[in-house]
Amino acid sequence: MTPSTIELTPTAEDRRIARHAAAAIVLTVAEAAIPLPLPGVKPGLANIVTLVVLARWGWREAVWVSLLRVLAGSLLLGQFLAPGFFLSLSGALASLVVLGLAMHLPARWFGPVSHSILAAFAHIGAQLVVARLWLVPHDGVFYLTPVFALAAVVFGLLNGLVAARLLRELQRVSPPPGDPMER
Amino acid sequence: MRLELADWRGLLRPGDVLVALGGLLVCGYALLALWQGGVPDGAVIRAGGKVVAQVDLARERTIEVPGPLGVTLIEIRPGRARVAADPGPRQYCVRQGWLTQAGAVAICAPNEVSLSLTGRAADYDSLNY
Numbered sequence: 324m325t326p327s328t329i330e331l332t333p334t335a336e337d338r339r340i341a342r343h344a345a346a347a348i349v350l351t352v353a354e355a356a357i358p359l360p361l362p363g364v365k366p367g368l369a370n371i372v373t374l375v376v377l378a379r380w381g382w383r384e385a386v387w388v389s390l391l392r393v394l395a396g397s398l399l400l401g402q403f404l405a406p407g408f409f410l411s412l413s414g415a416l417a418s419l420v421v422l423g424l425a426m427h428l429p430a431r432w433f434g435p436v437s438h439s440i441l442a443a444f445a446h447i448g449a450q451l452v453v454a455r456l457w458l459v460p461h462d463g464v465f466y467l468t469p470v471f472a473l474a475a476v477v478f479g480l481l482n483g484l485v486a487a488r489l490l491r492e493l494q495r496v497s498p499p500p501g502d503p504m505e506r
Numbered sequence: 507m508r509l510e511l512a513d514w515r516g517l518l519r520p521g522d523v524l525v526a527l528g529g530l531l532v533c534g535y536a537l538l539a540l541w542q543g544g545v546p547d548g549a550v551i552r553a554g555g556k557v558v559a560q561v562d563l564a565r566e567r568t569i570e571v572p573g574p575l576g577v578t579l580i581e582i583r584p585g586r587a588r589v590a591a592d593p594g595p596r597q598y599c600v601r602q603g604w605l606t607q608a609g610a611v612a613i614c615a616p617n618e619v620s621l622s623l624t625g626r627a628a629d630y631d632s633l634n635y
Contacts (some may be wrong), residue, residue, distance in 0.1 A: 432521035440525050444532070469537040476529035487517035 340384055346392035347372040351396035363410075363450070363467070364474045367482060369396070370418070370442065374435050374486035377494065382423045389415050406458055410450045417449030418442035435490060437500030443475035546608040546623035549587045551580055554618045563587065563623075573617035580621055589614060589621055 333341075347369040354368050369392050377385040393415045397408040425433070425441045451471070455464045551559040553571050561567070561582055568590070569580045576593035586606045594616035602612045606629040608625020 428521065432519055433516070433520040434522055435523065436518055436522035440522075440529050444529065459551040466540060468540055469533055472529065472533040472536050476526060476533060479529065480526055483522070484517055485512055488514070491517070 336384070339380065340387045340391070341374055342382070343376050344395065347388055347392035348395045348399065349390060352399055359411055361467070362414060363471065366478045367443065367446070370439065371486045371489065373418075373422070373481050374439055374442075374483065375489050375493070377422055377426060377437060377438065378486070378490050382419075382426060386419050389419055391410050408491065409457075410453060411474045413449040413453040414446035417445040421445035432481070434481030435486040436480060439486060440476060440479035441477035443482075447471040456465070520564060533587060544589075546585065546606070546610070546625045548624045549580075549582060550622050550624055552620045552622075553578075571619050573614070573619050575617045578614055578617050578619040580619075588612070589619075592619070593617055 350368040350372065350477075353366060357366075359365060370389075372392070373385050373389045376388050378462050390412075394403075394406070397403040397405075397411060402408045402411075418441075422438055422442050425438045428437065447468075451464060451468065455462070458464075522612040537625070546563055548560065548562045550557055551561075551569060551571055553573055554576040558571055559569055561569070563582060563585055565582075566584065567582045569582065571578045571580060573593075578589060578593070578599075581588050581590040583604075585605045588604045589602070589612050592600050592614045594614050596616075597610040599614040599619075605612055605621065605623050608623050611620060613620045
């Protein structure tokens with residue numbers, strides 16, 4: 324075999340990001356199979372992975388995992404560069420910004436559930452703004468805000484609880500090398 | 507591995523409960539702010555195309571509006587309004603009864619009087635595609 328002139332050696336971090344992103348993508352695709360009564364209301368199961376990565380490995384890796392998930396998930400679902408893709412992307416970006424801020428809240432009081440709910444609100448907020456500015460230039464978009472807000476609370480709570488539990492189990496199996504909050 | 511309900515609750519930290527409650531508050535606020543568009547807050551009375559009275563629906567009152575056929579009687583009650591009496595021959599505006607939605611209109615064409623309810627976000631009375 325001709326040796327490649329460019330040698331890419333994935334680091335342990337790269338592998339970890341790839342593994343987590345793969346898990347998130349699987350959840351995205353699986354979720355797309357669940358019939359939902361209203362377009363736009365989704366559990367956002369893939370965000371459980373983002374929350375776990377955020378708590379264990381820090382914000383930078385969470386950003387990688389989340390954006391890779393949006394990109395690859397949209398490719399797999401045939402949504403790439405469709406309006407739905409930009410809605411997902413804007414939601415993910417806003418969530419990541421809010422997560423970056425929320426992770427500095429005192430951990431004694433605010434856990435993954437708080438992060439999850441706050442990120443869910445950032446998600447719907449950004450999506451509504453993008454939808455209003457670009458897709459449906461009419462204030463009627465905001466009519467469903469209460470429904471989206473309720474979904475954000477409910478799914479944010481559930482995802483946060485699942486993430487919190489996963490973190491507890493993971494803590495038992497393999498404690499992460501140092502708390503990312505203190506790095 | 508099985509977790510009881512209490513164990514799930516153990517995963518919640520005090521702030522989490524606050525955040526969840528705050529989220530519900532936002533939800534309730536959005537509900538009240540956005541889904542109350544149909545509630546009227548005032549009434550506009552026109553005669554011969556000109557606005558003769560612009561009243562709020564806060565307190566009860568009766569307004570007499572003169573027109574070419576005679577006097578149209580408009581009754582205002584908190585949150586609603588109606589044409590109580592009209593000299594017109596077909597009485598369409600009277601039979602419409604109480605108007606309760608923002609944007610609702612009762613027109614007494616023969617006497618050239620109309621009553622319409624206003625609101626922060628008046629609903630459409632019809633949509634065409």
